Amino acid sequence: MKHTAYSKEHARFLIKRRKNLTLVWTLRIGVLALLLGLWELVTACGWVDPFIMSSPSRIAKTIASLYADGSLFYHIGVTLWETLAGFAIAVVLGFAVALLLWWSETVRKVLEPYIVVLNALPKIALGPLIIVWFGTGSEAIVFMTVLVGIIVAILHMLSAFIATDPNKILLMRSLGAGKWQILFKLVLPSSYPALISMLKVSVGMAWIGSIMGEYIVSRAGLGYLIVYGGQVFKLDLVMSATFLLCLLAAGMYALVVLLEKILVKNAER
Amino acid sequence: MKNILQFQSVTYIYHTVRGELIAAKDVTFSVGEGEFVAVIGPSGCGKTTILSLAAGLLKPSDGTIERSGTFGYMLQKDELFPWRTIEKNIYLPLEVRRQRSPQQRERAVALAEKYGLGDFLKSYPAQLSGGMRQRAALIRTLAADPDLLLLDEPFSALDYQTRLNVCEDVANIIRSEKKTALLITHDISEAISLADRILVLSARPARVLHTHTLDFGGVPPLRRRELPAFSGWFERLWGELNT
Ligand SMILES: Nc1ncnc2c1ncn2[C@@H]1O[C@H](COP(=O)(O)OP(=O)(O)O)[C@@H](O)[C@H]1O
Numbered sequence: 001m002k003h004t005a006y007s008k009e010h011a012r013f014l015i016k017r018r019k020n021l022t023l024v025w026t027l028r029i030g031v032l033a034l035l036l037g038l039w040e041l042v043t044a045c046g047w048v049d050p051f052i053m054s055s056p057s058r059i060a061k062t063i064a065s066l067y068a069d070g071s072l073f074y075h076i077g078v079t080l081w082e083t084l085a086g087f088a089i090a091v092v093l094g095f096a097v098a099l100l101l102w103w104s105e106t107v108r109k110v111l112e113p114y115i116v117v118l119n120a121l122p123k124i125a126l127g128p129l130i131i132v133w134f135g136t137g138s139e140a141i142v143f144m145t146v147l148v149g150i151i152v153a154i155l156h157m158l159s160a161f162i163a164t165d166p167n168k169i170l171l172m173r174s175l176g177a178g179k180w181q182i183l184f185k186l187v188l189p190s191s192y193p194a195l196i197s198m199l200k201v202s203v204g205m206a207w208i209g210s211i212m213g214e215y216i217v218s219r220a221g222l223g224y225l226i227v228y229g230g231q232v233f234k235l236d237l238v239m240s241a242t243f244l245l246c247l248l249a250a251g252m253y254a255l256v257v258l259l260e261k262i263l264v265k266n267a268e269r
Numbered sequence: 270m271k272n273i274l275q276f277q278s279v280t281y282i283y284h285t286v287r288g289e290l291i292a293a294k295d296v297t298f299s300v301g302e303g304e305f306v307a308v309i310g311p312s313g314c315g316k317t318t319i320l321s322l323a324a325g326l327l328k329p330s331d332g333t334i335e336r337s338g339t340f341g342y343m344l345q346k347d348e349l350f351p352w353r354t355i356e357k358n359i360y361l362p363l364e365v366r367r368q369r370s371p372q373q374r375e376r377a378v379a380l381a382e383k384y385g386l387g388d389f390l391k392s393y394p395a396q397l398s399g400g401m402r403q404r405a406a407l408i409r410t411l412a413a414d415p416d417l418l419l420l421d422e423p424f425s426a427l428d429y430q431t432r433l434n435v436c437e438d439v440a441n442i443i444r445s446e447k448k449t450a451l452l453i454t455h456d457i458s459e460a461i462s463l464a465d466r467i468l469v470l471s472a473r474p475a476r477v478l479h480t481h482t483l484d485f486g487g488v489p490p491l492r493r494r495e496l497p498a499f500s501g502w503f504e505r506l507w508g509e510l511n512t
């Protein structure tokens with residue numbers, strides 16, 4: 001501990017806070033353990049058919065066998081790559097389009113109905129078209145991921161760009177600033193928090209996009225394992241892949257939170 | 270005395286989808302070098318419009334505006350950029366005008382130090398009080414060394430006590446830097462305590478109803494408020510605004 005000069009009351013406050021945190025974490029892990037234990041119990045005792053419900057031990061066995069035949073990291077890698085590629089393209093492209101729409105009000109007005117329709121359209125409806133255009137490889141899934149994520153990215157950034165304080169724009173104009181200067185010195189820096197929240201939202205969208213893509217067309221990936229497992233009634237496989245997906249999504253979320261901390265720290269410097 | 274700003278029969282009309290709105294009609298006045306001119310008028314009468322015209326942000330629908338020299342615009346709120354330190358905020362006008370010489374930066378920093386912002390240069394706006402922030406906004410406006418300061422109700426967002434102090438502050442800084450200023454306000458006592466000359470505007474569309482030259486000389490704002498002539502001016506201007 002760096003600070004030792006706290007008052008007694010503050011020390012009590014800190015201890016109480018730490019105790020509370022410990023309690024929360026203990027309970028969180030406890031709930032998980034309880035659920036897994038119950039699940040194992042009811043299937044092991046035969047109260048519920050493990051063929052339908054699978055069970056924690058069977059999931060562990062399935063994952064171990066996937067690992068043994070080398071396909072575990074292959075499938076994880078495929079899904080991860082598709083998700084990240086789709087995420088990156090959607091974010092960069094969405095940001096660029098939002099900039100263009102901010103820059104020209106005419107372009108914005110022209111494209112508005114198209115964006116509204118694209119936003120409302122369930123992307124899964126485009127599945128057959130995507131298969132015809134891109135085949136059944138990873139490209140099709142990356143395309144689907146971009147499609148799902150880009151509109152959200154555009155709308156999120158555009159609303160931040162447009163919300164730039166008009167008085168600050170007035171100030172910049174009174175200083176003689178042109179549009180580029182207003183963009184770089186005012187609009188972009190003031191949209192920084194929106195950029196961070198857009199990244200957070202887009203990670204979620206990318207998972208939706210890639211798994212949805214793998215549901216429609218694919219020969220590999222966690223979404224493929226889930227669909228395949230469902231078709232051949234291997235519920236252990238379905239559950240295992242779902243479990244891995246939970247782990248990956250949680251990991252990525254943690255990374256984004258870390259990134260957010262770094263970015264926010266940078267912004268405050 | 271050389272004129273820094275000259276309005277000649279200026280009319281301004283806003284065009285919107287709902288129709289047109291005459292914000293200023295046949296406005297004529299001038300601001301001489303070194304003068305502190307205050308413009309008072311009821312709210313919504315077109316004061317900000319006149320200031321935007323003076324700044325060249327709007328083009329008159331009719332009439333002419335002559336300007337000599339550069340100007341700096343100070344708004345109601347400080348509009349400091351929260352992601353920049355006070356120092357970087359003060360450099361903003363220099364950056365925008367691509368005046369990046371070390372001398373200009375030094376001049377800006379010297380100005381900040383002279384007027385009590387020296388310790389706050391590395392702080393962020395959120396760490397400063399409202400009064401300090403407004404002072405920083407003034408230093409930012411002065412950093413580019415404008416010939417004319419345009420002030421749009423610069424104190425109205427502050428609480429009463431801070432407002433009196435900042436008003437005093439700003440008056441001192443403007444006078445000791447020998448700047449020309451055009452102040453817009455709806456606060457009669459603020460106008461009397463700061464200005465050499467007061468223009469009284471009508472309700473919309475704004476026209477210049479009266480022009481008064483005050484005779485306080487170099488007496489600072491808070492002292493002016495204590496003088497007997499102050500209440501005389503107040504009553505007179507109040508009467509003119511409410512007829
Ligand atoms: N951009 C604009 N478009 C249309 N009308 C405006 C615009 N700006 C101001 N007005 C109108 O012009 C009138 C004068 O506004 P303004 O100059 O801001 O008044 P003041 O600063 O004296 O309160 C008001 O009635 C206001 O509603």
Ligand SMILES: [Mg+2]
Pocket residue numbers: 316317
């Ligand atoms: Mg106004």
